[in-house]
Amino acid sequence: MPPPPESTAYDLDTNELASQYEATSGKAQLKTGIVLLSELSINPGACVLDIGCGTGLLAAHIASLAAPHGRVVGIDPLTKRIDLARKKISSDLKDTLVFENGVAQDLSRFGNESFDVAVMNSVMPWLTPGEQLEALREVFRILKPGGRLGVAGGSGDHLNPFFEIRKRILSKDPYQTYYPDNTIGAPKRITSDALTSLSKEAGFSSSKIRFDSPALVVQTREALLQMVTSSAFGNYMGKLPSEMQLAAQDEMMHEFEKYRRGKHFEIALTTLIAVAYK
Numbered sequence: 001m002p003p004p005p006e007s008t009a010y011d012l013d014t015n016e017l018a019s020q021y022e023a024t025s026g027k028a029q030l031k032t033g034i035v036l037l038s039e040l041s042i043n044p045g046a047c048v049l050d051i052g053c054g055t056g057l058l059a060a061h062i063a064s065l066a067a068p069h070g071r072v073v074g075i076d077p078l079t080k081r082i083d084l085a086r087k088k089i090s091s092d093l094k095d096t097l098v099f100e101n102g103v104a105q106d107l108s109r110f111g112n113e114s115f116d117v118a119v120m121n122s123v124m125p126w127l128t129p130g131e132q133l134e135a136l137r138e139v140f141r142i143l144k145p146g147g148r149l150g151v152a153g154g155s156g157d158h159l160n161p162f163f164e165i166r167k168r169i170l171s172k173d174p175y176q177t178y179y180p181d182n183t184i185g186a187p188k189r190i191t192s193d194a195l196t197s198l199s200k201e202a203g204f205s206s207s208k209i210r211f212d213s214p215a216l217v218v219q220t221r222e223a224l225l226q227m228v229t230s231s232a233f234g235n236y237m238g239k240l241p242s243e244m245q246l247a248a249q250d251e252m253m254h255e256f257e258k259y260r261r262g263k264h265f266e267i268a269l270t271t272l273i274a275v276a277y278k
């Protein structure tokens with residue numbers, strides 16, 4: 001039996017990674033998040049919890065839908081990203097949008113049935129299966145009857161080229177000593193079956209799931225590397241000692257070459273877009 005997946009590390013983020021995420025996530029996570037919002041009918045006046053809000057780009061967009069009388073709370077365990085998120089609270093959103101440190105598994109500061117909608121965009125893969133169930137139970141508790149949970153992100157039913165490359169390289173010498181089970185720091189992407197059964201177990205009455213296949217287009221291999229490393233807030237290189245990281249990153253960049261299409265790079269990713277109903 002493979003060992004259980006390790007919990008994600010939250011102490012590896014840096015100001016540089018947080019800023020890189022802010023600069024690059026518009027091409028990937030924000031796009032997927034906006035597709036997810038189109039499934040959630042967020043109207044003015046809605047109360048929305050954005051769980052794992054990162055640097056707050058999607059939460060600010062949600063706040064523009066829920067304003068002026070709605071309320072949007074973004075929570076995230078990474079302080080550096082919450083600091084960047086707070087900069088998005090423009091004067092017209094100051095009564096609508098708030099950001100706090102927090103994790104999906106513990107929403108105890110929020111009362112029962114206090115939100116219309118909860119959003120988890122590119123967050124589920126960072127939770128172990130046990131944490132995913134705890135999170136879904138908490139979300140079920142804080143949603144009003146008829147409330148919706150939107151979940152989106154990399155699909156566990158499909159291969160993700162970035163994490164296949166990572167697995168191939170980190171499983172070789174000299175890196176593999178630091179990467180013994182292929183799971184350290186890797187996102188635990190959820191499958192549609194697992195999400196359906198976990199949401200049922202958490203109490204949701206029904207759910208719908210579909211897949212989307214956006215192409216990720218960037219101009220340089222360096223930008224690709226920045227996207228994956230900043231999305232993983234320091235977890236992408238596993239437990240590799242810092243002196244080995246540059247060599248491993250060079251090998252990854254070499255593999256990215258196969259996605260070159262003329263002057264740009266293009267990678268097809270499959271995302272899962274799901275809504276669960278209370």
Ligand SMILES: C[S@@+](CC[C@H](N)C(=O)[O-])C[C@H]1O[C@@H](n2cnc3c(N)ncnc32)[C@H](O)[C@@H]1O
Pocket residue numbers: 008025029030033051052053054055057058075076077078081102103104105120121122123126127231232233
């Ligand atoms: C790829 S980013 C997505 C950020 C944002 N949702 C977006 O759409 O840009 C993943 C985020 O999930 C957060 N995260 C990881 N584990 C979490 C947990 N247990 N509870 C809440 N958020 C978590 C990370 O801190 C990180 O900001």
